Amino acid sequence: MPPESVIGVDVGGTKIRAGTIARDGSVGRVLDVETPTDGPEPLFEALFGVVEQLLGDEPAIGIGIPMNIDRRTGIALSAANLPLVSLDVGARVRERFDLPVGLENDGNATALAEWRCGSARGASDVVVLALGTGVGGGLVLDGRLFRGWAEIGHLVVEADGPPCQGNCHGHGHLESLVSGEAASRAAQELWGAEADAHRLVREAEGGDGGARAALGRIGHFLGLAIGSLWNVFSPDVVVVGGGFGAGAWRFLEESVLAAARSEALRPADESLRVVVAELGDDAGLVGAGLVGFEALDGMR
């Protein structure tokens, strides 16, 4: 009988979410722990801990991590939003549990999940953007997950714009303008230091003009990036997800489409499709599980 599920672990900037994931993307038991931000060893301990608690007879482990990964060596090189550099995550987890382990950038894992099990099912070319603490992204090209960096959050969308977040030294990057953190900064400009992205969306729901204008501006920058990405990849569909992206989508959609259509080449300016992610907060976790199945099947 084929194995039913593997362990997926989605390492995020604020929490580590682990679960048992079936081949069809369905999620079984789930555990959340806070992400330790004081260095690599506490992070490994937390990662090992959640896997140990979940592990029954699952035959493989998949991990999504917000770091760019060297494809030749499998080393996770650096993280924009965590104090981590040069970690051999795959080897450490493999040694500890003696199981096949797949490792993927979290944005790539999210793209894999939305393509296999979410709102981009059946498409052959897909761009996925996940707006959370940072902005992750991934690409499916010619029916395959692109396994390069795909750091779409670090596209320049405003020349010499505001400094990027975390350890990124760039300026005017998508992440500095459309992430949940950027939305929180917009909320703080409106209502003071205690306000955050959740309040921005709540106020927009209540009809607040300032909140809707701030979200419209975020949508504008997101749309500029999507128009440019469309001109490079001509995807069948662009998927917008992540906690903030999915939660704020109905206030972003109009300005996203207007900006994307104004930058996209004809005839895509009329036909381009931008949809909200289906898997919501679980996309990264489901993607990590699918990466675990790829490791099990010898695809990585």
Ligand SMILES: [Zn+2]
């Ligand atoms: Zn950046």
